[in-house]
Amino acid sequence: MSDLRNDPLIGISGYGVYMPVYRIKIEDIAKAWGDDPDTIKNGLLVYEITVKGRDEDQITVAVEAARNALKRAPEVDPKGIGAVYIGSESKPYAVKPSSTVVAAALGLELGVRGADYEFACKGGSEGIISIIAQVKAGMIKYGLAIGADCSQSWPGDVLEYTASSGGAAFIIGVKNNDSVAYFEGTYSVMSDTADFWRRDGVEFPRHTGRFTGKPAYFDHIIKAAEGLMNELNLKPSDFNYIVPHQPNGKFPIRVAKMLGFKIEQVEPGLVTPWTGNFYSGSALTGLCKALDNAEPGERILVVTFGSGAGADAFSIVVQDAIKRKRDLAPKVEDLINKRKVYVDYGVYARLWNKIKV
Amino acid sequence: MSSPRSPRIWQLKDIRYRLLGVECNKCNKRFLGKRLVCPSCGSRDLKIVELSRTGKIYSYTVVHTPPRGRENYGPYIIAIIELDDGARATGEVVDVDPSEVEIGMKVEMVFRRIGEEDRAGIIYYGYKFRPIL
Incomplete structure (x- = not known):
């Protein structure tokens, strides 16, 4: 337990989300495997899922989420970000940090540390805790914590109905008038x-x-x-x-x-x-x-x-x-609804490289 | 086993990741990539800048027969993008059906995979463009 109600308070300066435009409906997955879509939808309460594009992975999702977080933190000089942590269980490299690519894409290379966290679905929040601790200790001014995945699932497994792609990023620093939350x-x-x-x-x-x-x-x-x-x-x-x-x-x-x-x-x-x-x-x-x-x-x-x-x-x-910052980057509902491209199971399998030739 | 393309990819990363370019201090024109001489006025007085990440499609073509290594990507759109600061960048346009793309369409930079060495090799990342949300 960490009670964080003592000075300095730690705030969220900016937050951002990214998800691919592609979607597949539960009906299309169920059709491919002979399942009853209504049973699946009622059982899981899921209607459609995002699908990564053929050129997307956990790193590209993380970069886009981080750029949206930076849009909501215009007062933060990216060079003041001292740590970048990415939580994921779908790293494209088994050995090579994703955080280096994300940091380079944001122009952060000098005076910044980073690592990739893996704890199934909570690696991202482990990054948040690390950033909170480092900011509170005065080791860094700002930190960037990201949770991003292009979630994997066996063809035909029930996981196919839920495993999808997307992520969220947070810029965290000492609480001030520009913090959207603490x-x-x-x-x-x-x-x-x-x-x-x-x-x-x-x-x-x-x-x-x-x-x-x-x-x-x-x-x-x-x-x-x-x-x-x-x-x-x-x-x-x-x-x-x-x-x-x-x-x-x-x-x-x-x-x-x-x-x-x-x-x-x-x-x-x-x-x-x-x-x-x-x-x-x-x-x-x-x-x-x-x-x-x-x-x-x-x-x-x-x-x-x-x-x-x-x-x-x-x-x-x-x-x-929050009132003046929430409109500085796409909101979650905008990303869900504004532009989506539906694919059938064949295209989904191709985008995920599940068809072996 | 070596990874012979890694040094070249490393050299290009600022350009590909962040649309790094130059601005001429004499004629104020901007160009993608690192240059020593202004292609417009010949001045050597250039500064490195990050180019605008939004622009519009100046021209495009649709590739229906991808080259080897990109068989899984076709058909795809290659376009010349006129960025808002006047520089031009050639790149892929994604997240849009080829039948819907048109000259003048407003686009924004997006960070994507642009290739890979092979299944065990390094992954190339860089800019592409998509219609503005």
Whole structure:
């Protein structure tokens, strides 16, 4: 547990999201495998997912999300960014940092450190915690934390209905009048729970079906959220929004209810029904959607989850600057709705290089 | 095993990642890439700048028969983009169907893969363009 309510307070200077324009509907995936689409849609509460273009990967997603975050932080000189951390489980290189490419694309090379974090779907929030700590310690002025994935799935696996591509980025520094929000505290839990994994050299991950639910997703998110609320002496009614990790549309609603939150508190941060699961970028994109619509003074509970397993909870309070900054870059709903190109399963398989010739 | 193209890709990264170019201090014209002499007035008084990331399509063609190594990419659009600061860049236009692209279409830079050495080799990244959201 880290109570962050002591000086210096740590704020979010800018946030940005990116998702590809391509979409595939659940009906088209179900048709390819002989599944009933209504059963899938009702079971997972997912209607369509994003699909990476043939020239996109976790690095390109991260760069675009970071550039959108910089658009919302015009007061930040990129050369003042002292650390770049990317959380992902779909790095294009097994050995070579993605963070170096992202930093170079942003013009950051001197006086900056970086690394790639992997903790299934919560590598991005691990980056946020590292940046918070370094800013609070005075080691860096600003840091960039990104959660980005082009999520992999075996052809025909149920994961194909949710695994998608996208990510979110945050520029974090000492709280000031330009901060759109600040952190009140963070609480993490971790256990050796093998619910989802991908072995070295294997192309797609394997999971344990229903075991990914109660002992993994629900147990860790509930413990992290309750641990944070206990430490900060807050209760569900003190929060305007809860944004849990979103492996599908149903789990975040169910875990929110289990924690004592109302449906109205979880819906504003829901993205997976219309985008699929961005893995490391999932809950963080939900946070951005909540910020797109939040009012100053409102409080957000974000809880990321990574299989394997662990969860990071954050309490975040929105600031006045959100009003003048939210329109400086595309909002999440704009990215979801403004331009999309639907593909069928054949094109989807080609874009993902699932057709071996 | 060596990666012979890595040094060349490394040399080009500022241009490809950030649209780095030069501006002539004499005639004020801008050009993509690092240059020693202004192609317009011949001056050697140049400064390095980041070019505008938005512009419009000046001309384009659609490649239906991709070269080896890009078989999975066709058909794709190659265009000359007139950037808002007057410089021109040649690159691929993505996220749009070839039947919808047109001269004068407003576009913005986007960071994408532009190739790879081979399955075990380095990945090339750089600028492409897409219609403005």
